[in-house]
Amino acid sequence: MTAPASAVSTATTIETRAAGPGRRRRRWTRFILPVYSWLVIAYLVFPIALMVLYSFNKVTTGLPQVSFAWNGFTLQWYREWSNVPGLTAAFWLSVRLAIASTLFSTVIGTLLALALVRYQGRRFRGKTLIEQTMFLNIAAPEIVLGASLLGLFVTINLARGFVTLLLAHVAFSIAYVAVTVRARMTGFDRSLEEAAADLGANSWVIFRKITFPLIRPGILAGALMAFALSIDDFVTSNFVSGAATPFPVWVYGATRIGIPPQVFVFGTAIFTVGILCAIASVIIGWRKPT
Amino acid sequence: MEQPVRADHAGQLAPRRRRVRPGKVLAPYLLSLPAGLWLLILFLIPLVVMLSLSLQSCNPATGACVMTWHWAEFGQQLSLYHTQFITSIWFAGAATLICLVVSFPIAYWIAFYGGNRKNFFLLMLLVPFFVSFVIRTVVWQFILSDQGIILGALKNVGLLPQSFHVLSTGYAVVAGLAYNYLPFTALPLYVAIERIDKRVLDAAYDLYATRRQAFLRVILPLTIPGLFAAFLLTFIPALGDYVNQQILGGTGDTMIGTVIQNSFLVTLDYAGGSALSTVLMAVALIGIFAYARILGSRTIEEYL
Numbered sequence: 088m089t090a091p092a093s094a095v096s097t098a099t100t101i102e103t104r105a106a107g108p109g110r111r112r113r114r115w116t117r118f119i120l121p122v123y124s125w126l127v128i129a130y131l132v133f134p135i136a137l138m139v140l141y142s143f144n145k146v147t148t149g150l151p152q153v154s155f156a157w158n159g160f161t162l163q164w165y166r167e168w169s170n171v172p173g174l175t176a177a178f179w180l181s182v183r184l185a186i187a188s189t190l191f192s193t194v195i196g197t198l199l200a201l202a203l204v205r206y207q208g209r210r211f212r213g214k215t216l217i218e219q220t221m222f223l224n225i226a227a228p229e230i231v232l233g234a235s236l237l238g239l240f241v242t243i244n245l246a247r248g249f250v251t252l253l254l255a256h257v258a259f260s261i262a263y264v265a266v267t268v269r270a271r272m273t274g275f276d277r278s279l280e281e282a283a284a285d286l287g288a289n290s291w292v293i294f295r296k297i298t299f300p301l302i303r304p305g306i307l308a309g310a311l312m313a314f315a316l317s318i319d320d321f322v323t324s325n326f327v328s329g330a331a332t333p334f335p336v337w338v339y340g341a342t343r344i345g346i347p348p349q350v351f352v353f354g355t356a357i358f359t360v361g362i363l364c365a366i367a368s369v370i371i372g373w374r375k376p377t
Numbered sequence: 378m379e380q381p382v383r384a385d386h387a388g389q390l391a392p393r394r395r396r397v398r399p400g401k402v403l404a405p406y407l408l409s410l411p412a413g414l415w416l417l418i419l420f421l422i423p424l425v426v427m428l429s430l431s432l433q434s435c436n437p438a439t440g441a442c443v444m445t446w447h448w449a450e451f452g453q454q455l456s457l458y459h460t461q462f463i464t465s466i467w468f469a470g471a472a473t474l475i476c477l478v479v480s481f482p483i484a485y486w487i488a489f490y491g492g493n494r495k496n497f498f499l500l501m502l503l504v505p506f507f508v509s510f511v512i513r514t515v516v517w518q519f520i521l522s523d524q525g526i527i528l529g530a531l532k533n534v535g536l537l538p539q540s541f542h543v544l545s546t547g548y549a550v551v552a553g554l555a556y557n558y559l560p561f562t563a564l565p566l567y568v569a570i571e572r573i574d575k576r577v578l579d580a581a582y583d584l585y586a587t588r589r590q591a592f593l594r595v596i597l598p599l600t601i602p603g604l605f606a607a608f609l610l611t612f613i614p615a616l617g618d619y620v621n622q623q624i625l626g627g628t629g630d631t632m633i634g635t636v637i638q639n640s641f642l643v644t645l646d647y648a649g650g651s652a653l654s655t656v657l658m659a660v661a662l663i664g665i666f667a668y669a670r671i672l673g674s675r676t677i678e679e680y681l
Contacts, residue, residue, distance in 0.1 A: 120490070124483040128501045131559065134516040135508050137526075141519075155519040155526065195411045202408035211405040217413060224420050226609055227661055228617025230634045234641050234654045235423035238430045241647065242442075258419035261412050319509045321620060326641060335511045342515055342624055354512045361507035369496045 135358060142351035152345035164348040171347050177337035178353050184249065184333060185317040188256035193310040195257070196264025197302075200309075203265065204272045221262040232259060233326035240327060247329025255327045256317045263316060264309035271305025307368050315361060424658065431651035442647060454652045458636050462656075465632040468547060468622075469615035472554035473562070476611050477604065479555070480563035485596075488570035502563050510557060514624045517553050518544065521625065545627035553621035558614065562607045565680035569603020570596070602672045606680035609668060613661045633657065 142165075145158040151171075169175045203214065224232075236255050237247075245251060279301070283293045299306075321335035328336055338350050431450055433442040455462070487498045505513060519525055521543045524532075531537045543549045573596060581591040619634030626632075633653060640650030 120482060120486045124486045124498075127479060127483045128498075128504075130556075131502065131505055134513055134520065134556070135504060137520065138508060138512060138516050153519075155522065195415060198408045199412035202405040206405035210402075211409075214405070217409055217416075220416050220421065223662075223665065224416060226613050226665060228614055228634075228657055230617035230619065230637055231424075231427075231654045231658045231661070232420070234637055234650060235427040236419065237641055238647060238651055239419075239423040239426045242426055242430070254419055258415060261415055265412065315506050319506065321509070321511050322618075325638070335509045338509065338511045338515070339620070342511070342518075346515060350512065350515075354508055357509065358507045362504070365500055365503070365507070369500055 138351050139355050139358070142348065142355045144348065146348060150345065151347050153348050153351060164352050168349055168352050171349050173332070174334075174337055174341075174347065174349055174353070177332045177334045180249070180331055181318050181334035184252055184256060185314050187253055188260060188317040189310050189313040191253070191257045192260035192264050192313045193306060196261045196309055196313070197268050197306050199261065199265040200268035200272060200305075201298075204269055204275065205277075221265060224259065224262040225266070229259070229322040233323035236323065237326040247327055248331045251327040251329070252324060252331060252333065255323050256320060259320070259323060260313040260316050263312050267309040267312050268302065268305040271308060272302055275301060304368065304371050307371065311361075311364050311368055314364075318357060427651045427658075428655050430647050431649075431655050433648055447648070450648055450652045451656065454649050455656065458633065458653065461631050461633045461636050464547075464630050465616050465634070468550050468554060468630070468632060469612050469618070471551045472558060472615050473608055473612040475551070475555040476559050476562035477566075477607060480559055480566055480607075484563050484566035485570050488567055488573075489575075499564070499567065502560050502567075505557070505560060511620060511624075513557060514553055514620055517549075517556060518624050521549050521552065544625060547626065547630045549625040550622050550630060550632075553625045554615050554618060557618075557621065558611045561614065562611045565603050565607040565610055566600065568680050569600045569606070572603075573599050603680055605668055605672060609664050610680070613664060616660065617657055 141153060141155065143160050143162065144153070145161040145163070146152065146154065147158045148154065199217070202211065203218070207214065233255070236251070236258070239245075240247060240251050279297050280293050283297050288296070319335060320333070321339055324333045325336050325339065332340070334353065338346060341347070341350065429444065430442060432444065432446050432448065434445045434447055483502075487495055487502075491498050520527060522528070523542050523544065528537065528541065528543065532539055532541065543552070577599070578591060578595060581595045586594070617634045617637075619632055619638055622630065622632040622635055637650050637653050637657070640646045640653065
């Protein structure tokens with residue numbers, strides 16, 4: 088909580104110091120940055136707003152395809168959300184996949200984050216190697232991850248389907264979860280754990296009663312990240328999916344022939360759930376006593 | 378860091394400390410074992426498999442591959458597809474530059490003036506991630522279409538000639554890449570600027586620095602590692618992207634990702650696709666190692 092306060096004081100310092108001859112000019116120039124930033128945010132939100140808007144668009148051509156001429160408001164596509172069998176199946180596959188992938192990668196990534204935050208130097212040889220692998224995993228072009236996984240599955244003759252999708256999704260989520268959880272864990276007060284140990288608690292009790300409640304916001308943020316990564320993934324999934332088609336892969340396939348309006352309904356649903364979870368996690372972060 | 382803590386407890390807790398020692402020694406390794414194994418088997422080993430596949434000769438009909446140490450594969454693939462590589466570098470570079478220029482001011486604003494709403498603004502930067510990448514690109518296809526809401530409107534008021542078009546050109550691909558990868562640039566930049574000790578800035582003003590000087594000689598040098606991290610985290614993923622090119626681009630500006638995807642999924646030329654992926658990975662590795670050499674290996678992963 089000290090950082091924002093100091094930022095505010097810096098802002099006022101700049102204000103008073105620079106307020107000299109150029110005072111009148113600064114009056115309006117100080118609005119440039121906020122206005123610009125809001126414009127960037129508007130730019131980021133704009134296509135999403137369009138998607139939500141056009142999920143309510145009537146279709147007049149007879150062919151159930153999204154068109155970007157506004158034909159009037161309708162709830163038809165929300166009523167008929169499950170009318171495209173392939174799309175509905177793809178959506179539920181993606182949801183199941185995202186839940187499974189989130190469970191695995193959150194547990195594994197949190198354990199890794201615990202190891203990375205707490206142990207350094209001689210106590211944890213190979214830490215640098217793991218950190219570099221994580222960075223490489225995040226920075227590598229996704230097409231290389233997908234292609235190399237397909238190469239592996241072809242080589243060991245593993246049939247492509249839900250299992251290969253799950254293996255791949257966990258593989259690209261672990262590093263993100265570990266990074267997110269670790270970021271929220273820095274500043275963690277270890278003396279609380281030591282106090283519990285001094286009072287005779289064993290490691291499991293310490294974890295359950297002290298460590299876990301304190302790092303829970305970080306774990307939630309990591310889980311949210313893993314879920315978003317998995318449900319949104321196209322490139323890797325396209326390589327390792329085989330006959331099982333997740334939602335983004337289905338949508339990509341449909342772009343050739345025109346996408347049904349239900350795609351935007353599902354997109355809006357995923358967006359709404361995602362943003363609500365994110366807001367909840369921000370609020371939980373606020374309530375966290377510091 | 379750890380020595381003094383241990384010394385504090387040495388008197389009272391010595392016996393118990395000794396008893397839990399084996400667990401304590403193994404703890405970091407046990408905690409990182411599942412993640413380590415998963416990343417080893419499903420990230421590092423596949424990269425090795427990919428390298429080995431690129432040296433094998435495959436039968437396109439059966440998909441069976443035999444190791445032949447066929448190093449010439451790299452030369453053949455590069456001579457066949459060097460234009461696509463150059464196009465990719467060009468598009469990804471342009472998009473990354475746009476991302477850096479667009480996101481630096483907003484990262485700066487959030488870091489310095491975000492106050493207690495920083496988390497809210499960061500969430501706003503991440504909003505695009507809650508919509509599937511493919512859908513976002515499809516929406517851009519509609520936005521940039523010839524009679525779409527922007528070009529159509531501009532054409533109707535006569536600001537643009539009727540024949541003007543963006544879709545199916547490199548500009549549309551760069552626009553799509555710049556939109557989709559902007560958060561990957563903005564977040565590391567934010568981390569870098571956020572970390573600047575505000576007192577250093579105060580000191581600069583105390584020494585009569587103008588705002589321009591303070592920015593150019595204090596803030597900018599301190600964010601250089603973050604700028605490079607942002608560059609890598611945007612440029613490398615954008616380099617392998619093919620969704621934007623496939624949905625927004627034309628046939629004349631194929632990127633290397635499209636070629637790799639076709640090799641693996643359409644023509645089943647695993648050797649060729651692997652060779653190209655290996656080259657792409659090598660480019661990524663060179664970038665990361667260059668960063669580590671110039672700016673120190675410890676710093677880069679702090680920006681994730």
